[in-house]
Amino acid sequence: MCAVRETARPATDWDHCHTHGLIRGPLCGSCNTMEGQGKEFLARPGSLQHLLQ
């Protein structure tokens, strides 16, 4: 399932840190796309916690 809890959707991608190559967790396609676009993603409950992992 997507690690950003608001959505409760099946995950489609492993989100990873582009600087270090570490896996943060599973994300659905919607969150994965939004994450690259910035502030709207940060408004989703659970997104900040996800990024800090």
Ligand SMILES: [Zn+2]
């Ligand atoms: Zn999601």
